[in-house]
Amino acid sequence: MHSENLKPIYSYIAQQIVDDYKITKGKCLDIGTGHGAMGIELAKITDFEMYFIDINPDSIEEVKQNVKNTNLNNKSHYLKADVCNLPLMDNFADFIVSRGSLWFWHDQIKGLQEINRVLKKGGVAFVGGGLGRYTPQDLREKLQGKGRKKLIERGETGFLSGDELQALLDKTGIDNCRLISDVENKPATWIEIRK
């Protein structure tokens, strides 16, 4: 699941998140964490107490090892859990990030509703996929070319963007949310929920 080519993008996205939302402490969930790079890069530049969450037990083992290798000072927790049934109380998290995972959820509406349920009042969730706004154009072009080819080869066509993402959001009944694009005038690939 981990691509070496994607490695640089996580720190760009983490910096974008901190710049845009200015939330740097409290509880942060990285849902569908995989190898954990998104949460790890965010933890490096914040005081977040991290919750690395994934449905796949192998990912949980991988992220534990990656956090260990990174020598993070942030308090970190590891949950093998389904986004559609999070074992967390309401109003729990100050920030939630989920990158590259939404397309794999077995019930995307339920998953987004669960994220909204566990998000604290005043908190923000940033869910979707893409390379973020700060990834330089040359790297973006290189990665998008490779990424698309791989998706086609693997027959993965579940990626949602633009109108499809809006239609999904409409079905959730969640207020205070909007779609975000990485690049101006391109279809949105992220959902932002503010509570």
Ligand SMILES: C[S@@+](CC[C@H](N)C(=O)[O-])C[C@H]1O[C@@H](n2cnc3c(N)ncnc32)[C@H](O)[C@@H]1O
């Ligand atoms: C493509 S990886 C993304 C990894 C990482 N977040 C990134 O941005 O590179 C998708 C991850 O979502 C996880 N996942 C899929 N369905 C899930 C679900 N229902 N609940 C939680 N995690 C899920 C997978 O196990 C996998 O680790």
